[in-house]
Amino acid sequence: MSLNKVMLIGNVGRDPNVRYLEGNNPGAGQGRKVATFTLATSERYRDRSGETRENTEWHNIVAWGQPADVCERFVRKGTQLYIEGKLRTRKYTDAQGMEKYTTEINVDTLQLLGRRDGDAAGYPADQPAGAYPQQGGYQPRPQQPAYQQPAPAQPQQPVYQQPAPQAPAAPAVDEGPTDDLPF
16 A cells, blocks of 8 residues: 655745646647646754754645636735645756756645635735636635634533422331341
């Protein structure tokens, strides 16, 4: 058994580069759309001296088909994204004829995060909310209310029920000793 899955939340480092492959006429249904861009993920920690440090990793992202369309329409430099995908390493030859390797994340799921006010979130400010993608993993997450700690449970008081009235008992008749012990 094996698993190749990457999950990232980060900010886009540059506007996506969108290209069409396998044909030059994208309007006629030909050509496969691909978007490439970089995504930065940051980790903050305190070093031994107590100073806050930040480590930023840059990831090469490749989106095909519908995720590439979402990137073309809504993703800009600074947009915060959630991405799920697969890690791929490929070999290529550079301009000087040297063989090189690159590692990329091929997108399976892409979600836009952040606000819809037209700033760094990548949404055009003049578009109504209904203009954004509403399919599968491509819709922005709705704003969730802040976490509230549940109220402590109140101990339940036992409910007292008055016993039902009983008929008066008949007077006891003394039948002598009821002890049947042999000694």
